[in-house]
Amino acid sequence: MGTVHAKSLDPLPMHGRDLGVHPDDLVEPPEPEQESKQEILENKDVVVQHVNVQGLGRTKEDLLGYEISEVFHAKNLIDVMKKSHIARQRLLRLGIFKEVEVLIDTSEGSDALPNGLDVTFEVTEVKRLTGSYNTMVGNNEGSMVLGVKLPNTFGRAEKLTFQFSYGTKETSYGLSFFKPQPGHFDRNLTLNMYKVTGQFPWSSLKETDRGGSAEFNFPLGMTNHTLKWEGVWRELGCLARSASFAVREESGHSLKSALSHTVSIDSRNSAIFPSRGALLRINQELAGYTGGDASFLKEDFELQLNRRLFWDSVLSASLWGGMLCPIGRQPSCIADRFYLGGPTSVRGFGMYSIGPQSEGDYLGGEAYWAGGLHLYTPLPFRPGKGGFGDLFRTHFFLNAGNLCNLNYGDGPRAHLQKLAECLRWSYGAGIVLRLGNIARLELNYCVPMGVQSGDRICDGVQFGAGIRFL
Numbered sequence: 335m336g337t338v339h340a341k342s343l344d345p346l347p348m349h350g351r352d353l354g355v356h357p358d359d360l361v362e363p364p365e366p367e368q369e370s371k372q373e374i375l376e377n378k379d380v381v382v383q384h385v386n387v388q389g390l391g392r393t394k395e396d397l398l399g400y401e402i403s404e405v406f407h408a409k410n411l412i413d414v415m416k417k418s419h420i421a422r423q424r425l426l427r428l429g430i431f432k433e434v435e436v437l438i439d440t441s442e443g444s445d446a447l448p449n450g451l452d453v454t455f456e457v458t459e460v461k462r463l464t465g466s467y468n469t470m471v472g473n474n475e476g477s478m479v480l481g482v483k484l485p486n487t488f489g490r491a492e493k494l495t496f497q498f499s500y501g502t503k504e505t506s507y508g509l510s511f512f513k514p515q516p517g518h519f520d521r522n523l524t525l526n527m528y529k530v531t532g533q534f535p536w537s538s539l540k541e542t543d544r545g546g547s548a549e550f551n552f553p554l555g556m557t558n559h560t561l562k563w564e565g566v567w568r569e570l571g572c573l574a575r576s577a578s579f580a581v582r583e584e585s586g587h588s589l590k591s592a593l594s595h596t597v598s599i600d601s602r603n604s605a606i607f608p609s610r611g612a613l614l615r616i617n618q619e620l621a622g623y624t625g626g627d628a629s630f631l632k633e634d635f636e637l638q639l640n641r642r643l644f645w646d647s648v649l650s651a652s653l654w655g656g657m658l659c660p661i662g663r664q665p666s667c668i669a670d671r672f673y674l675g676g677p678t679s680v681r682g683f684g685m686y687s688i689g690p691q692s693e694g695d696y697l698g699g700e701a702y703w704a705g706g707l708h709l710y711t712p713l714p715f716r717p718g719k720g721g722f723g724d725l726f727r728t729h730f731f732l733n734a735g736n737l738c739n740l741n742y743g744d745g746p747r748a749h750l751q752k753l754a755e756c757l758r759w760s761y762g763a764g765i766v767l768r769l770g771n772i773a774r775l776e777l778n779y780c781v782p783m784g785v786q787s788g789d790r791i792c793d794g795v796q797f798g799a800g801i802r803f804l
Contacts, residue, residue: 378410378449379409379410379449380408380409380410380411380414380449380450380451381447381449381450381451382405382406382408382414382450382451382452382453383441383445383446383447383450383451383452384441384452384453385402385405385406385452385453385454385455386452386453386454386455387402387454387455387457388454388455388456388457389456389457389458389459390457390459391459392459392462392486392489393430393457393459393486393489393490394489394490396516397428397489397490397491397516398425398455400516400517400518401421401424401425401428401517402421402424402425402455404417404420404421405417405418405421405453411438411451414438414451414453415438418436418438418453419436421436421455422434422436422455424519425455425457427519428491428514428519429460429485429491429493430459430460430485430486430491431457431458431459431460432458432459432460433456433457433458434455434456434457434458435455435456435457436453436454436455436456437453437454437455437456438451438452438453438454439451439452439454440452459486460485460486461485462484462485462486463482463483463484464482464483464485465480465481465482465483466479466480466481466482466483467479467480467481470499470501471769471772471773471799471800471801475501475502475503475504475799476501476502476799477499477500477501477502477504478499478500478501479497479498479499480497480498480499481495481496481497481498482495482496482497483495483496487511490513490516491513491514491516491519492511492512492513492514493511493512494509494510494511494512495509495510495511495512496508496509497510503532503533503534503535504530504531504532504533505530505531505532506528506529506530506531507528507529508526508527508528508529508530509526509527509528510524510525510526510527511524511525512524520551520552520553520558521551521552521553522550522551523548523549523550523551524547524548524549524550524551525546525547525548525549526546526547526548526549527545527546528543528544528545528546528547529542529543529544530542530543531543533573534573534686535573536673536684536685536686536687536695536696537573537581537668537686537695537696537697537698538572538573538574538576538577538578538581538694538695539570539571539572539573539577539581539584539668539669539695540570540571540572540573541568541569541570541571541669542568542569542571543566543567543568543569544566544567544569545564545565545566545567546564546565546566547562547563547564547565548562548563549561549562550562556599557597557598557599558597558598558599558600559595559596559597560594560595560596561593561594561595562593562594562595562596563591563592563593563594563624564590564591564592564594565589565590565591565592565624565625565626566589566590566591567587567588567589568587568588568589568590568667568669569586569587570584570585570586570587570588570667570668570669571585572585577695578692578693578694578695579692579693580692580693580695580697581668581692581695581697584667584668584669588626588627588628588667589625589626589627589628590621590626590627590628590670591621591622591624591625591626591628592619592620592621592622592624592626592628593619593620593621593623593624594617594618594619594620595617595618596615596616596617596618597615597616598613598614598615598616599612599613599614600612600613600614600615601613602638602640604771605771605772606768606769606770606771606772606773606774607648607710607727607766607768607774608638608640608648608650609640609642609648610640610641610642611640612637612638612639612640613636613637613638614635614636614637615635615636616633616634616635617632617633617634617635618631618632618633619631619632619633620632621670622661622662627664628664628667628670629660629661629662629664630658630659630660630661630666630670631658631659631661632656632657632658632659632670633656633657633658634654634655634656634657634672635654635655635656636652636653636654637652637653637654638650638651638652638653639651639652645711645712646711646712647709647710647711647712648708648709648710648711649707649708649709649710650706650707650708650709650710651705651706651707651708652704652705652706652707652708652804653703653704653705653706654679654702654703654704654705654735654804655702655703655704656672656701656702656703657700657701657740658670658671658672658700658701659700659742660700666700668697668698671697671698671699671700672698672699672700672701672702672737673686673689673696673698673699673737674686674688674689674699674702674704674735674736674737675687675688675689675737675758675789675790676798677776677778677792677796677797677798677799677800678798678800678802678803678804679704679733679735679803679804680704680733680734680735680758680759680760680804681731681733681760681762681778681780681796681798681804682733682760682762682780682781682782682783682791682792682793682796683758683760683782683789683790683791683792684789684790684791684792686698687789687790687791688735688736688737688758688786688789689702689736689737689738690737690738690739691788698737699737699738699739700738700739700740701737701738701739701740701749701753702735702736702737702738702753703735703736703753704733704734704735704736704804705733705734705735705804706731706732706733706734706804707731707732707733708729708730708731709729709730709731710727710728710729710766711727711728711729712724712726712727712728713726713727713728713765714728725767725768726765726766726767726768727765727766727768728763728764728765728766729763729764729765729766730761730762730763731761731762731763731764731778732759732760732761733759733760733761733804734757734758734759734760734784735757735758735759735804736753736754736755736756736757736758738752738753738755738756740752756784756786757784758782758783758784758785758786758789759782759783759784760780760781760782760783761780761781761783762778762779762780762781763778763779764776764777764778764779765777765778772801773799773800773801774799774800774801774803775797775798775799776796776797776798776799776803777795777796777797778795778796778797778798779794779795779796780792780793780794780795780796781793
């Protein structure tokens with residue numbers, strides 16, 4: 335039997351007669367050896383006797399055993415190719431191989447069975463040291479990112495990364511170490527050390543964070559979970575001499591130590607332009623019980639539903655909400671509160687310019703909610719259909735939300751009543767551009783409604799860029 339290349343999984347004919355060869359076209363009968371090869375292809379049972387990995391350097395063999403073990407359980411050639419293809423994808427997912435090719439051949443040697451097969455993975459490891467240069471889009475900000483990586487640091491898919499980022503509002507550098515559990519790549523541990531300096535002009539505030547974190551990710555059924563501890567030394571200062579007294583009061587140093595848990599379930603077919611599926615993400619953060627001088631309990635959630643309609647149009651509904659409850663007598667910090675407004679949330683309003691403010695500086699709030707309803711359609715007349723034009727969508731939207739502080743001595747009914755008061759909302763239409771599968775740009779014409787005293791609006795054309803949109 336010849337060697338079968340399984341780098342990409344192509345369907346094999348289940349019967350030789352399907353190949354279009356008629357008996358009358360055969361000049362001579364097939365040889366017995368060809369009959370035996372065809373018999374394996376059409377299939378009787380086969381046995382995978384050996385699985386070899388060639389090209390290993392610093393990678394430990396025990397790591398790969400978890401990824402390729404399913405190949406031994408294949409029962410026929412088609413099954414061998416399918417399981418080999420899955421094993422190849424699992425090997426590439428580790429991020430330690432530049433190339434992986436699969437060779438399937440009949441077994442040879444004294445112990446070879448008539449229906450025995452050998453599977454060989456030919457791998458090319460990535461370099462010990464790699465560098466990267468790219469740009470990154472955040473929520474209405476951009477940055478240049480330089481990185482140095484040491485992939486496969488200790489031979490079991492670990493990764494050590496140093497990254498420097500210089501952006502329009504934020505500059506940071508950090509060192510991170512990533513360690514997956516062998517055989518369960520989705521179950522991993524990440525350790526971080528970082529320094530981040532950010533500017534927040536809507537609050538006339540600048541903040542410098544120096545800290546570290548430990549993060550454990552794991553799937554559980556249909557959900558994904560993240561457990562995280564973070565310890566950070568925060569330094570707050572005024573961005574301008576005209577900063578309000580309320581912002582000046584917040585200036586100074588503080589220590590925050592917090593435990594958080596995030597659970598999410600995501601059945602969407604795309605994170606940027608989903609046409610079906612739903613997303614639910616819930617996050618809880620508890621600060622103060624592991625040290626530091628910030629003490630609070632913070633809860634927030636995100637819900638998104640998508641449904642395909644006629645003519646490739648999609649109806650999407652989103653709902654965000656959150657609440658921060660200070661623990662003890664100390665009030666919440668301006669750096670921990672929620673902010674709302676702008677092209678990525680309630681469109682038609684200035685960036686984070688909804689809610690409590692003092693002398694033109696927005697102070698954030700301890701409770702908020704925001705909802706959005708969108709109708710996405712292809713571009714009129716479908717220019718560039720099947721190509722560049724598919725990166726664009728037109729959309730019509732209706733957004734609403736509110737941000738405020740609550741008196742926690744009141745009951746839930748009073749809290750809901752206050753969140754329903756002074757409702758801000760907006761509507762409009764625009765064009766959306768997808769940037770890969772991680773970010774998108776929006777150019778919208780917005781009509782803000784329900785404007786309250788102190789809100790900053792953007793009546794007319796508004797541009798937005800980000801990775802998370804309402």
